Amino acid sequence: xxxxxxxxxxxxxxxxxxxxxxxxxxxxxxxxxxxxxxxxxxxxxxxxxxxxxxxxxxxxxxxxxxxxxxxxxxxxxxxxxxxxxxxxxxxxxxxxxxxxxxxxxxxxxxxxxxxxxxxxxxxxxxxxxxxxxxxxxxxxxxxxxxxxxxxxxxxxxxxxxxxxxxxxxxxxxxxxxxxxxxxxxxxxxxxxxxxxxxxxxxxxxxxxxxxxxxxxxxxxxxxxxxxxxxxxxxxxxxxxxxxxxxxxxxxxxxxxxxxxxxxxxxxxxxxxxxxxxxxxxxxxxxxxxxxxxxxxxxxxxxxxxxxxxxxxxxxxxxxxxxxxxxxxxxxxxxxxxxxxxxxxxxxxxxxxxxxxxxxxxxxxxxxxxxxxxxxxxxxxxxxxxxxxxxxxxxxxxxxxxxxxxxxxxxxxxxxxxxxxxxxxxxxxxxx
Amino acid sequence: xxxxxxxxxxxxxxxxxxxxxxxxxxxxxxxxxxxxxxxxxxxxxxxxxxxxxxxxxxxxxxxxxxxxxxxxxxxxxxxxxxxxxxxxxxxxxxxxxxxxxxxxxxxxxxxxxxxxxxxxxxxxxxxxxxxxxxxxxxxxxxxxxxxxxxxxxxxxxxxxxxxxxxxxxxxxxxxxxxxxxxxxxxxxxxxxxxxxxxxxxxxxxxxxxxxxxxxxxxxxxxxxxxxxxxxxxxxxxxxxxxxxxxxxxxxxxxxxxxxxxxxxxxxxxxxxxxxxxxxxxxxxxxxxxxxxxxxxxxxxxxxxxxxxxxxxxxxxxxxxxxxxxxxxxxxxxxxxxxxxxxxxxxxxxxxxxxxxxxxxxxxxxxxxxxxxxxxxxxxxxxxxxxxxxxxxxxxxxxxxxxxxxxxxxxxxxxxxxxxxxxxxxxxxxxxxxxxxxxxxxxxxxxxxxxxxxxxxxxxxxxxxxxxxxxxxxxxxxxxxxx
Numbered sequence: 001x002x003x004x005x006x007x008x009x010x011x012x013x014x015x016x017x018x019x020x021x022x023x024x025x026x027x028x029x030x031x032x033x034x035x036x037x038x039x040x041x042x043x044x045x046x047x048x049x050x051x052x053x054x055x056x057x058x059x060x061x062x063x064x065x066x067x068x069x070x071x072x073x074x075x076x077x078x079x080x081x082x083x084x085x086x087x088x089x090x091x092x093x094x095x096x097x098x099x100x101x102x103x104x105x106x107x108x109x110x111x112x113x114x115x116x117x118x119x120x121x122x123x124x125x126x127x128x129x130x131x132x133x134x135x136x137x138x139x140x141x142x143x144x145x146x147x148x149x150x151x152x153x154x155x156x157x158x159x160x161x162x163x164x165x166x167x168x169x170x171x172x173x174x175x176x177x178x179x180x181x182x183x184x185x186x187x188x189x190x191x192x193x194x195x196x197x198x199x200x201x202x203x204x205x206x207x208x209x210x211x212x213x214x215x216x217x218x219x220x221x222x223x224x225x226x227x228x229x230x231x232x233x234x235x236x237x238x239x240x241x242x243x244x245x246x247x248x249x250x251x252x253x254x255x256x257x258x259x260x261x262x263x264x265x266x267x268x269x270x271x272x273x274x275x276x277x278x279x280x281x282x283x284x285x286x287x288x289x290x291x292x293x294x295x296x297x298x299x300x301x302x303x304x305x306x307x308x309x310x311x312x313x314x315x316x317x318x319x320x321x322x323x324x325x326x327x328x329x330x331x332x333x334x335x336x337x338x339x340x341x342x343x344x345x346x347x348x349x350x351x352x353x354x355x356x357x358x359x360x361x362x363x364x365x366x367x368x369x370x371x372x373x374x375x376x377x378x379x380x381x382x383x384x385x386x387x388x389x390x391x392x393x394x395x396x397x398x399x400x401x402x403x404x405x406x407x408x409x410x411x412x413x414x415x416x417x418x419x420x421x422x423x424x425x426x427x428x429x430x431x
Numbered sequence: 432x433x434x435x436x437x438x439x440x441x442x443x444x445x446x447x448x449x450x451x452x453x454x455x456x457x458x459x460x461x462x463x464x465x466x467x468x469x470x471x472x473x474x475x476x477x478x479x480x481x482x483x484x485x486x487x488x489x490x491x492x493x494x495x496x497x498x499x500x501x502x503x504x505x506x507x508x509x510x511x512x513x514x515x516x517x518x519x520x521x522x523x524x525x526x527x528x529x530x531x532x533x534x535x536x537x538x539x540x541x542x543x544x545x546x547x548x549x550x551x552x553x554x555x556x557x558x559x560x561x562x563x564x565x566x567x568x569x570x571x572x573x574x575x576x577x578x579x580x581x582x583x584x585x586x587x588x589x590x591x592x593x594x595x596x597x598x599x600x601x602x603x604x605x606x607x608x609x610x611x612x613x614x615x616x617x618x619x620x621x622x623x624x625x626x627x628x629x630x631x632x633x634x635x636x637x638x639x640x641x642x643x644x645x646x647x648x649x650x651x652x653x654x655x656x657x658x659x660x661x662x663x664x665x666x667x668x669x670x671x672x673x674x675x676x677x678x679x680x681x682x683x684x685x686x687x688x689x690x691x692x693x694x695x696x697x698x699x700x701x702x703x704x705x706x707x708x709x710x711x712x713x714x715x716x717x718x719x720x721x722x723x724x725x726x727x728x729x730x731x732x733x734x735x736x737x738x739x740x741x742x743x744x745x746x747x748x749x750x751x752x753x754x755x756x757x758x759x760x761x762x763x764x765x766x767x768x769x770x771x772x773x774x775x776x777x778x779x780x781x782x783x784x785x786x787x788x789x790x791x792x793x794x795x796x797x798x799x800x801x802x803x804x805x806x807x808x809x810x811x812x813x814x815x816x817x818x819x820x821x822x823x824x825x826x827x828x829x830x831x832x833x834x835x836x837x838x839x840x841x842x843x844x845x846x847x848x849x850x851x852x853x854x855x856x857x858x859x860x861x862x863x864x865x866x867x868x869x870x871x872x873x874x875x876x877x878x879x880x881x882x883x884x885x886x887x888x889x890x891x892x893x894x895x896x897x898x899x900x901x902x903x904x905x906x907x908x909x910x911x912x913x
């Protein structure tokens with residue numbers, strides 16, 4: 001794809017977001033207003049900035065990534081606008097911030113490349129862990145940075161600067177930092193990890209000593225589950241680490257041990273925690289527990305079923321009946337109003353993004369970059385599967401966001417940075 | 432290292448494929464089921480404030496209409512006859528969904544003047560987008576009479592025209608005011624109705640199956656007469672207790688006495704006096720298969736075409752053909768034998784109609800704002816359930832029940848009434864009184880089933896003492912003074 005074609009798709013996708021907004025307006029009796037223009041402009045400026053940054057600092061990067069990202073962001077945005085215009089306004093600001101940050105990342109890596117990340121891996125780990133535990137700061141102390149509990153999970157940090165109060169989820173950025181650290185760590189120890197193993201039946205198991213990092217990651221995930229009551233992040237982090245460990249070593253024993261550890265933790269969590277039990281009940285029998293545990297999932301399925309093939313039309317369905325539709329259930333909201341066609345398109349776009357990411361990993365010659373690209377892509381793919389699969393009852397529902405589509409500033413910023421990293425790697429490995 | 436990454440990539444693609452399969456399952460395969468789930472408020476919500484069509488009885492009484500609210504362009508639904516039609520007309524609420532005819536005919540009743548693309552295209556093609564109206568088969572006077580006759584009892588009455596299948600009255604109690612589900616208190620009222628131990632939202636006439644008790648003896652008799660296994664005069668032993676084969680259990684009569692003189696009796700006496708001893712023996716003689724053939728011709732063990740789903744009436748042919756003790760109990764309408772009052776009224780109707788069963792229906796025609804008919808119901812025969820000779824003999828037997836047997840309470844002065852009583856095992860040790868019948872005998876125009884769900888208030892009332900007099904009042908309302 002040429003740059004020109006890339007720009008054409010950027011403009012088209014920005015137009016798609018603006019067109020969606022105008023359709024929602026029409027459904028509510030309005031027309032083309034300032035929201036339509038603003039949406040078009042913000043999309044064009046945000047993604048135009050990233051595209052320009054890529055053009056300057058990573059000119060050999062794959063042109064296949066960005067258009068899909070704009071498309072899913074546009075589809076998600078139109079549904080956020082439909083559900084809550086005020087949040088959509090905020091989301092536009094976050095889109096600009098995220099695009100700026102992604103461009104800054106491209107600029108920072110321009111001179112020294114992604115290998116600089118490998119060198120600072122311990123610092124990155126420290127920052128990530130700090131970000132991860134930040135929500136556990138007291139929520140009532142004098143210091144202007146405070147933790148906050150929302151819907152029973154402790155994922156938020158607010159910065160109160162007196163004149164403005166900004167809330168964000170540091171975990172979304174910590175996730176990226178941890179993947180960077182894991183890739184660096186595994187690139188360093190890959191040889192040792194790969195060679196030290198023994199065979200048990202068809203599986204290659206690592207030496208007990210080599211399992212220590214696995215156990216550490218597991219411990220960290222369990223702590224998140226207990227401390228912050230965030231099933232999704234906990235699962236995602238652990239899955240990311242196990243999959244990356246396997247990618248680095250090829251030892252299937254890691255997958256087996258990982259699955260055993262996850263099941264063990266999951267079972268214990270089910271016994272011990274009310275919030276995990278509620279998730280499982282809602283997953284297994286949403287319609288039998290319609291009034292409480294299953295309500296959100298049942299409403300999500302009603303939304304999808306009511307949307308059927310062609311959807312109700314933007315603004316004409318009732319996705320607002322799903323609790324937390326803009327954050328947790330944006331996929332179901334899109335399915336209701338844009339129909340099965342859009343659901344399939346969204347899954348296809350995510351598959352395409354994963355395929356491009358995996359392709360970048362394949363072509364990478366450096367171990368670190370290979371593992372980084374693979375790690376970022378795997379975490380991204382697993383996240384999509386966990387939340388969409390949760391809505392479609394394939395797995396228990398975890399309250400994680402759907403990348404680029406869900407309402408949520410921190411997630412949008414984090415995922416744009418993730419794409420910037422992938423773009424940079426593809427540039428470094430190209431020709 | 433590309434090997435493991437490739438395998439992981441394959442894993443993710445498989446997962447994405449699973450998402451595609453799952454989304455197809457919910458949005459294509461099960462889409463209608465999810466969309467029409469009564470707990471899904473969406474279909475009704477999109478209709479909020481829109482005009483819906485009229486529902487009118489066969490004699491012109493409006494039972495549902497939309498009225499434009501003052502000061503707004505929104506319409507509100509009004510049910511002028513309230514709880515009398517609650518289970519037939521149902522409700523259309525944007526918060527708790529729709530029920531009964533409001534749900535079954537919602538696509539006809541709704542106005543199509545909205546923004547969906549397909550409707551805009553229809554408008555351009557000149558199609559009428561105004562709501563359509565329903566004319567239903569219910570007769571308002573009979574409906575009111577049935578509602579009054581049932582009094583404060585828990586139960587149901589359903590009356591159908593045996594010649595056409597037109598449902599002339601369908602009442603279930605306790606009932607509810609559909610208007611409760613329209614206003615500001617909808618959700619609180621809904622909670623009350625759902626948790627009410629009397630379950631007022633359930634239509635006991637068509638949505639719940641009960642043991643039919645001795646009213647099922649009509650089916651056994653029809654099978655016996657049709658196969659020639661017995662005639663009214665066929666004699667039977669007359670014990671106090673009938674010993675169930677292969678079991679120490681026994682079946683006795685409601686009176687605790689033998690049916691006749693303790694030596695011999697006849698099928699006719701067994702029918703008129705509702706003797707379980709006689710019918711236990713007769714049932715085993717006829718056999719599960721032949722009873723099953725008659726029952727199935729009357730619409731049992733299968734789905735019926737009705738505006739909403741009717742639970743299947745149950746006769747376990749296969750299981751009972753291997754177990755005579757169970758068969759004998761089932762033949763007197765107990766054990767696993769189950770039917771809705773609608774099914775039981777259909778039995779009386781088939782006898783009244785010379786042995787031919789007609790599919791019952793509720794909506795006579797759909798008409799537009801100008802009164803022009805768009806659809807009419809066509810009478811659909813379910814099939815011949817028994818020969819006309821059998822029907823004639825059974826009619827005589829059923830008339831004897833009302834003139835000299837357990838059903839004397841159903842008699843109407845000056846009218847020849849035929850029927851059969853039943854007193855079935857109900858819940859919590861209370862019995863459920865039944866009556867099924869039709870009138871007038873020489874050219875029947877109404878077939879009826881009355882069910883009382885036994886409770887502390889009804890005590891140990893029987894079909895003859897409680898259900899038959901109620902049926903008498905309903906039949907009288909239909910045939911006298913019109």
